[in-house]
Amino acid sequence: MIGRLLVLLAVFGLALAVVAVRERRNPGIGRIQPGINVLTGPDCRLCPPLLLLLDAAGAPYRLLDVTLDRIPTGVRALPTVLVADERGEVALRRSGRSALTDLETILAVAAAGGAVRETA
Numbered sequence: 001m002i003g004r005l006l007v008l009l010a011v012f013g014l015a016l017a018v019v020a021v022r023e024r025r026n027p028g029i030g031r032i033q034p035g036i037n038v039l040t041g042p043d044c045r046l047c048p049p050l051l052l053l054l055d056a057a058g059a060p061y062r063l064l065d066v067t068l069d070r071i072p073t074g075v076r077a078l079p080t081v082l083v084a085d086e087r088g089e090v091a092l093r094r095s096g097r098s099a100l101t102d103l104e105t106i107l108a109v110a111a112a113g114g115a116v117r118e119t120a
Helices: 002-024 047-057 103-111
Strands: 035-040 061-065 080-084 090-095
Touching (some): 035 047, 035 103, 047 103
Parallel strands (some): 035 061
Antiparallel strands (some): 035 080, 080 090
């Protein structure tokens, strides 16, 4: 009984580790450039306010326009902000309204060059 429980816990832990690693990978948009990358698309209501805030902060960013029928894997809402380190690995991801409300965090992680990573 205890052996089965240990096996179940080991499998569950391994599944959580695989999901965590997969979530950290780049979504299916090709190579991500270091810094702030903003995924936007047609009919994105939150994109213009986000871009205004980034411009007001003087933050350099890259716009990646996606179409609604071909949203990359791992992107669930627009706008999506991806902050990547120098290797192109995602250090921080924010989607939807959290891209606006967490702007200070986005700017801090980008200023650190992606060296500061999200803990979750």
